[in-house]
Amino acid sequence: MATTQQPLAVVGGGPAGLMAATVLAEAGHRVELFDAMASPGRKLLVAQRGGFNLTHSAPPPEFAGRYGAHQAWFAKILARFSPADLRRWLADMGITTEVGSSGRVFPAEAKASDLLQLWLARLQRAGVQFHPNHRWRDLTPAGEFIFQGPDGSSRTVTPAGAVLALGGASWPQTGSDGAWTSILARHGVAIIPFAPANCGFETPWSATLLSRHEGAPLKNLLLRAPGGQQQVGELVITRYGIEGGGIYPLTPFLREELATTGRAVLTLDLKRDLAESEVRARLAKPRGKNSWSNFLRKQLRLEGAAFSLLRECCSDADFADPARLAARIKCLPITLTNIRPIAEAISSAGGIAMHEIDEHCMLTRLPGVFAAGEMLGWEAPTGGFLLQGAFSTGYCAAQGLLAWLTRQSQAG
Ligand SMILES: Cc1cc2nc3c(=O)[nH]c(=O)nc-3n(C[C@H](O)[C@H](O)[C@H](O)COP(=O)(O)OP(=O)(O)OC[C@H]3O[C@@H](n4cnc5c(N)ncnc54)[C@H](O)[C@@H]3O)c2cc1C
Incomplete structure (x- = not known):
């Protein structure tokens, strides 16, 4: 030079x-x-x-x-x-x-x-x-x-x-x-x-979830990536999976897990302000004639896209047992299958x-x-x-x- x-x-x-x-x-x-x-x-x-x-x-x-x-x-x-x-x-x-x-x-x-x-x-x-x-x-x-x-x-x-x-x-x-x-x-x-980096991830949602909640935000979540990294923030349900400020800081950890194992499990705490014992106690109350959506809305203010996501990711057996359902609400696994294109x-x-x-x-x-x-x-x-x-x-x-x-x- x-x-x-x-x-x-x-x-x-x-x-x-x-x-x-x-x-x-x-x-x-x-x-x-x-x-x-x-x-x-x-x-x-x-x-x-x-x-x-x-x-x-x-x-x-x-x-x-x-x-x-x-x-x-x-x-x-x-x-x-x-x-x-x-x-x-x-x-x-x-x-x-x-x-x-x-x-x-x-x-x-x-x-x-x-x-x-x-x-x-x-x-x-x-x-x-x-x-x-x-x-x-x-x-x-x-x-x-x-x-x-x-x-x-x-x-x-x-x-x-x-x-x-x-x-x-x-x-x-x-x-x-x-x-x-x-x-x-x-x-x-x-x-x-x-x-x-700072991108969306793919997960195969059901047609029912997408028809009702595509574009809906999930707010005030605690997100955990493989390796224990965690982040408070929000996500948006998209046609292909998830996107949003809550997941961006976790991108390096999810990207690495996907590259190594072909999948990455992200867990969501849907009620981060309540201890699991409190969620369990509220779920143990009699449901009476309430539908699940009414019951969870009344007991936990869990509704809309968050409720549908819970339904999507839990079995009937989870819903039948307050302890299992409480554990899911506090740690809901979402399996990510791919990272979105650069x-x-x-x-x-x-x-x-x-x-x-x-x-x-x-x-x-x-x-x-x-x-x-x-x-x-x-x-x-x-x-x-x-x-x-x-x-x-x-x-x-x-x-x-x-x-x-x-x-x-x-x-x-
Ligand atoms: C939708 C979106 C929203 C964002 N929001 C934010 C935000 O709110 N806050 C934040 O901190 N960051 C944000 N970013 C990121 C931020 O914009 C980038 O990190 C930043 O612009 C990078 O700056 P840079 O100068 O390194 O590169 P760039 O801004 O990418 O500029 C590189 C330049 O090099 C030129 N170039 C490339 N190759 C050649 C070549 N061969 N010959 C000649 N010229 C070439 C390009 O034309 C370009 O002008 C956002 C990005 C996107 C896409």
Whole structure:
């Protein structure tokens, strides 16, 4: 990679790439930003659908803990560009944020499109040159980046340094199709195959359940995955199985169990606020002429989709015995038979193996090339941890590149 007055390249115009381009351009560098799509930030725009959680108010150790196996690495990254830094940075651009009751942080008024518009204007003021419809195709051993331009022609750029921010492999219609992996693999960079994260799971519901409750939410559940991981939240009954905020954080454990054994049993506590002994005592009361649905509604406020699900998953023998029924209500097993396709998932696991980058996000096999965002092999639940991960790694990759350029010029 050359170190003269050449421009710096940012490849990928999602939140990670836009953040990297901002830091580099505002430090006075000439920045060229390439994206395969006609406009940048398309996945940022669809994040509006999920409530547009920009970050989360969890305290630092808990926040870093949401990155699982990579929490120690993320603790350092988040210390350099924290959720509080992000909120200040957004406020600087006129986007005020607020904390919801769940601790999630979202814009007080602005939409994703407002943020993107303000951000692109800021990049323009900083002189970033944007190249839409430029698909990254290759990287030569001499550090030349080969792009395919809008007319299909090839364009070669030799930047002084680069930040790659090409995203994962979910929602490919937004441009994040994961096709970049072969380029880095050719350079010996270890790539972990992509897998769906924060996604739905399949289970064969009966036609009766679906006809009555497709689309119905099941609220205030305690969900347990194989291995004992648990989560409070809600689920939605879908045509193919289940989806929803309650199951997203359990995705890694369910995905692994499905890959290992071909099935995964998720258990639901339908009355998490009552001890099993209390459920049993209420069920032991005489039912009289009440139907089961009336009886459970009166005794336990268990009704609608939750009642039908219980009916679906329990035998007549379970219903005949209050102790067995109480045990089922507190621990209702749902056998998951498949994970939904990655194209539908909110995010993806996999990408560049984390051991391939240093703590400044530089690819150790490709000095001067940094990587950020969802293309790195971390995963996190929804609720602001994904976008914060993209913003913080984009920031750190850019700072890493600036420090690397300084070292190069001092050495040369
Ligand atoms: C429906 C939905 C809702 C979401 N809601 C939230 C939320 O509320 N909170 C949250 O934290 N996260 C949310 N996310 C996740 C979040 O949007 C992503 O994690 C985030 O956008 C990842 O940022 P990134 O910059 O790493 O990659 P991306 O945003 O995926 O950007 C990658 C860019 O690289 C470009 N690119 C890819 N390949 C090439 C190539 N070969 N050449 C040139 N350019 C290329 C793409 O066109 C794209 O512009 C949501 C995602 C979805 C799908």
